Amino acid sequence: MPNDLRAELQQRKAFASQQQETYLNVARTAAVLSDALEQMLKPYGVSATQYNVLRILRGAGPDGLCRNEVRDRLLTRMPDATRLLDRLEAAGLVTRVRSTADRRLVTTRLTTRGRALVDELDSPVAAEHERCLGHLAPGQLRTLSELLTLARQAA
Amino acid sequence: MPNDLRAELQQRKAFASQQQETYLNVARTAAVLSDALEQMLKPYGVSATQYNVLRILRGAGPDGLCRNEVRDRLLTRMPDATRLLDRLEAAGLVTRVRSTADRRLVTTRLTTRGRALVDELDSPVAAEHERCLGHLAPGQLRTLSELLTLARQAA
DNA sequence: TGCGAATAGGTGTCACAACACGTATATTCC
DNA sequence: GGAATATACGTGTTGTGACACCTATTCGCA
Numbered sequence: 001m002p003n004d005l006r007a008e009l010q011q012r013k014a015f016a017s018q019q020q021e022t023y024l025n026v027a028r029t030a031a032v033l034s035d036a037l038e039q040m041l042k043p044y045g046v047s048a049t050q051y052n053v054l055r056i057l058r059g060a061g062p063d064g065l066c067r068n069e070v071r072d073r074l075l076t077r078m079p080d081a082t083r084l085l086d087r088l089e090a091a092g093l094v095t096r097v098r099s100t101a102d103r104r105l106v107t108t109r110l111t112t113r114g115r116a117l118v119d120e121l122d123s124p125v126a127a128e129h130e131r132c133l134g135h136l137a138p139g140q141l142r143t144l145s146e147l148l149t150l151a152r153q154a155a
Numbered sequence: 156m157p158n159d160l161r162a163e164l165q166q167r168k169a170f171a172s173q174q175q176e177t178y179l180n181v182a183r184t185a186a187v188l189s190d191a192l193e194q195m196l197k198p199y200g201v202s203a204t205q206y207n208v209l210r211i212l213r214g215a216g217p218d219g220l221c222r223n224e225v226r227d228r229l230l231t232r233m234p235d236a237t238r239l240l241d242r243l244e245a246a247g248l249v250t251r252v253r254s255t256a257d258r259r260l261v262t263t264r265l266t267t268r269g270r271a272l273v274d275e276l277d278s279p280v281a282a283e284h285e286r287c288l289g290h291l292a293p294g295q296l297r298t299l300s301e302l303l304t305l306a307r308q309a310a
Numbered sequence: 311t312g313c314g315a316a317t318a319g320g321t322g323t324c325a326c327a328a329c330a331c332g333t334a335t336a337t338t339c340c
Numbered sequence: 341g342g343a344a345t346a347t348a349c350g351t352g353t354t355g356t357g358a359c360a361c362c363t364a365t366t367c368g369c370a
Contacts, residue, residue, distance in 0.1 A: 025303040132310040135308065
């Protein structure tokens with residue numbers, strides 16, 4: 001079904017190129033999947049970006065990370081990581097302390113509550129992924145990941 | 156290279172599941188590709204979402220589309236299509252006229268300038284897609300599109 | 311040692327998106 | 341035919357992302 005997206009967007013004309021069709025499919029799929037995740041996270045009071053930060057900080061362990069390290073590990077470009085962390089700090093999910101070794105650095109860490117929240121979210125997030133992508137066979141998931149990784153190489 | 160994304164995001168632990176890895180790959184790839192497109196469009200003064208609307212309106216032809224039809228054809232969910240169209244109207248790229256048949260409807264159409272802009276953008280956008288995805292073989296692009304279409308079925 | 315460049319972080323301002331609510335017109339059902 | 345509901349659109353408010361610019365601290369090198 002090569003024209004499924006065209007039907008979905010109610011477009012009449014064929015895509016200009018195979019590359020454009022692929023781009024639109026990537027964008028559309030990401031929008032659909034991240035919307036679903038966003039809706040799932042809403043009752044917990046965090047956005048998908050915020051959840052992503054919490055997961056990054058959990059992965060960093062007790063040493064925490066400075067602002068730019070968090071920013072560089074985000075899935076999406078985020079030029080204003082300061083206020084993103086501000087909001088998480090205001091919500092009591094992270095703390096920030098200025099480093100004594102290099103006073104330019106401000107290390108961000110999960111609070112107990114932040115850690116508890118991200119741990120609590122593991123199961124429902126996994127269930128959401130299972131719900132959205134569980135119908136794909138392991139080989140399909142692997143192929144998809146590989147092709148996406150390849151697609152990212154040029155830009 | 157199954158762990159390329161993990162290296163890219165500097166994560167230590169393996170992904171929790173194949174589904175999660177695929178989700179992250181979709182999100183990351185969409186972010187990278189749409190960022191590139193956004194940067195390409197910036198000199199022309201339109202965002203990727205605005206460009207998307209212009210393309211939708213061109214596809215609709217001289218009859219134009221009402222607000223909700225535009226909204227439903229967008230790649231990403233857009234609850235506030237009114238002000239998106241407001242901005243395009245303020246930029247002189249679209250016009251809106253209230254329908255006489257059904258006075259609830261407001262039909263949006265491209266202006267001459269809007270049409271000229273979207274036509275002018277065809278070539279550089281195609282070049283950008285070629286630049287970002289040209290290194291994939293036709294069969295790879297097709298497989299990728301098909302798997303993404305399949306992935307979208309559940310949610 | 312001292313001066314300029316680079317790095318880390320923050321802020322002011324604006325544009326844009328999200329949500330809830332309000333208004334006008336059309337349709338449906340009694 | 342008239343009230344209730346649905347549809348299409350707009351608006352007020354709040355929160356979030358984008359960009360440019362600023363300060364403080366450290367580093368590099370003469």
